[in-house]
Amino acid sequence: MDNIYLLPAALFPAIPLMMISFGNRYTTLATLIRKIHDDLMTRKLSKKDKETNSYLKQIDVLRKRLTLNRATSTLAAMAFITNLVAIYFAYVENFTSFGAMFTASLVMFGLSLILYIIELQLATKALDTHLQDLAEL
Numbered sequence: 001m002d003n004i005y006l007l008p009a010a011l012f013p014a015i016p017l018m019m020i021s022f023g024n025r026y027t028t029l030a031t032l033i034r035k036i037h038d039d040l041m042t043r044k045l046s047k048k049d050k051e052t053n054s055y056l057k058q059i060d061v062l063r064k065r066l067t068l069n070r071a072t073s074t075l076a077a078m079a080f081i082t083n084l085v086a087i088y089f090a091y092v093e094n095f096t097s098f099g100a101m102f103t104a105s106l107v108m109f110g111l112s113l114i115l116y117i118i119e120l121q122l123a124t125k126a127l128d129t130h131l132q133d134l135a136e137l
Contacts, residue, residue: 004095008086008102015080015109022073022116029066036062054133061126068119075112079105 040055086101 004090004098005087008083008090008105011079011083011105011109012087015076015083018109018112018116019073019076019080022069022076022112025119026066026069026073029062029069033062033066057129058126061122065119065122065126068115068122072112072115072119075108075115079108079112082108 036055036058082101082105086098086105089095089098089101
């Protein structure tokens with residue numbers, strides 16, 4: 001049972017690295033949202049304008065991506081906390097609680113990664129739409 005620390009210790013550095021990646025994606029999303037906001041406010045487009053539809057589609061995708069990013073980051077943070085608690089339970093040799101906490105940590109981190117993949121798919125689809133617009137020019 002001396003090697004029990006190795007399980008959460010292996011996961012320990014992975015979670016913060018992914019959280020940094022999630023944070024960078026959030027920053028990028030925030031920048032895009034602010035840019036679209038500024039464009040719409042300076043142009044004062046109405047719902048009747050043709051360009052507005054494009055913006056509304058982008059806003060819808062960005063809203064979904066932002067929701068997914070929030071859930072991804074929250075799950076990763078919770079996985080990190082439960083991983084720390086698992087390390088504590090291994091330290092005090094409460095192996096039943098350790099197993100439960102480590103399993104919870106793995107599940108939350110796995111869910112976080114699944115949501116990350118979904119968000120990546122949305123981002124890729126949005127970029128493909130922009131490339132199609134450029135190809136039409």
